Amino acid sequence: MVTTTVIADLCIFLLTWNVGTHSPRDQQLTSLLALNGNSTCPGNQLPDIYVIGMQEVSTKQVLKIFQDDPWVLKIASALQEHEFVKVEAKQLQGILITMFAQHKHIPHMKNIETEATRTGLGGLWGNKGAVSIRLSLYGTGAVFVCSHLAAHDDKLKERIEDYHQIVDNHKYDSVGYRRIFDHDFVFWLGDLNFRLSGNMSAWDVRTDVENGRYADLLKLDQLNLLREKGNAFSLLEEQQPDFAPTFKFVEGTNDYDLKRRPAWCDRILHRVQSNVYPGIVLSANQLSYQAHSDYTLSDHRPVSATFNYRVESANQTFTDEELYEMTHGAASTPTAPNVSLTFAFILLVAVPYFQH
Template identity: 50%
Template sequence: MSKTQKINAWNVDLYIVTWNVSSKYPDASPLTNLLGLEKNPENDNHQPDFYVIGLQEINAQPQNMVLGFFKDDPWTQRFKEILKERDYVAVKSEQMQGMLLILFAKRKHILHLRQIETEYTRTGLGGMWGNKGAISIRLSLYGTAVSIVNAHLAAHDHMLDERIVDFNQILDNHHYHVKMYREIFDHDYVFWFGDLNFRLNGENETTPQDIRAMIQKDKLSELLDRDQLNSVRKEGRAFYQLNERLPAFPPTFKFERGTSNYDMKRRPAWCDRILYKVRADAYQNVQLSIEQTSYKSHPGYTISDHKPVTSEFVIKVFEDPAEKSIEFAYIPSWHIGEDNSILYTIPEGFEENDGTDWIAIYRSDFSSFSEYVGYEYTARVDEKKSPRTKNRNVRRSLRLEFSENIDLTDGESYILLYFQSTGLKGVTGMAGMSNVFRAEKRPPSPRFEAVD
């Protein structure tokens, strides 16, 4: 984008959840309240544009990890169920042992999420084990670059130096493949959250009972003066690049499971945090901005020894003039059990990656990019009917044949999505969407001997 080009800009809102679930599965407690929603979608006062769900210590036993290759874990399933009926799509997820990160977007935005990539860094056992570390998703959200980081740092009061080492190790080893946005802090917006495990200074001076008494007397500001995260940020030792609104809620760790009573075996602390950063002056023609509209804990959830924390942000995004989209020709219907031919047009300047772009077919009410029914790589374009050209500066139309073996249901509605592979490791984005069409099974043609 030209630094001086006039562009359209507007605000979108993003809602972040961080929760150490202590290896527990979801219970009967409704998660709608955690998401700022009502049980009935019709009663929702507000539905954000994006949800980011960051969990730590999900049940990552070997049998569950193997099962995760075939279906979503119970937490992902629960969040999908809630958000699907509100027209959200799970765009991307990443898991590293017990850490899970999921990005949901309102369906109207998904065509404008490009160059999506995940990354992870292990810091447990000197970088050999993934029980601690960070997982992230980076993407181009309209014209802005966003990095979303879910971290779980070293535990225990006396391990402050190890937490700082973890932070720097994540920065040193977390590298993306998108040009200009190789590192976390290269991005226009950064959201860094998780069980950061920072405790309160004065381990030998204040007991768990002392801290609990101060909480009961609402002396949170005095406790925050001892907060390790605030201290290391002020000293420039870690997280100083990021901003945080001071928590106005009580410490979120450690609780007796099933209650909202602090466990006196540990000193209560604000382990669960959400920080952010914006490069406000990254462009000459638009001023980026971020407003944190909420930051709170949810004490009503008791299955874990941590309380979940949420925060909502309003950020400014802008139209990307360089964004190109595939145009599908109208598809009247899909014939089950037959080869189907589709026509699509590649706009001028579109970076098609020969052989690794693909077109997938989904049910029209899909709730995740992983729910495709079938797909074909664009490398299978019929060269005779649609001759390719190496010239990317011309508009061109191509025809692709889908196999008769794709299993669709008669009478159901479907849609095609075009996925663009940039040629960089693991970097993809959706770049086109067809009309919704019905699948139908045509009656067989009459045999010759059946014709009078």
């Protein structure tokens, strides 16, 4: 008889949003962050971990004395009453990623690193590229990548080059996890900017969208075609979107701006190496994948996904500390987020600023 021990059973919420350089000041994030009873986590519970990636964040710091971007502060103010702690954040010009977690998970997060890769202007400019957060999460190696790839219909080649440049240039210090795809769990989100192949007009695309013919349009989706051919993102999986294209809208409305063909630019993909350790089974069952049409701030719609992140052992009893020794090695020096500083920052800064 096989006995199974659950080392970790987490609900992870991922969100990507191109905010078009807009300020977060007037945005209410309660619904977007599933804080109003609309969670897709098991039992309608709040997520254990939030990872939020943004693109086209304004680089004009509203409050230059603050280290964190106003969007990070806004998210912190929404999550603080639910006792979430900011784990880390990384920004490259307008590309931003931040992670928040429930208190109880902080002791199980080690070797936290961030990385950034510029791909704009041949790697000289950070308006396009990627930022990431990697860590040991309950003993397993997890990485979260947020990218903004080259724009416009005719820049497919550049998007492919951006992807490979990010994969080649992203490097970490953790033993055994030097590169993105060395990790046991990989989550990749962002404005990937993939469009529809072929010559359909914007009006014809909109007609198909209005008639719910998503499956037909997704056969023309550049990301799907690339993954099938193995040109880019082929190591990752994606649940096919069952929501309307998330780009390009007239700001403040749900009407498509037909100067551009509607497309699924905003995506979330993942990869799990399920059975790389003896007696250990890793899984990330996707629970949801949705666009949030109520958030009309920019010409993109935010897209979220939730995953059930599970680490189990069969016929053995492992603690996550023992799993950490197996995966990261005893020679590693674990590092953890500075919880006290994060709390002080949230309490003293975030709430007063956003109550104005």
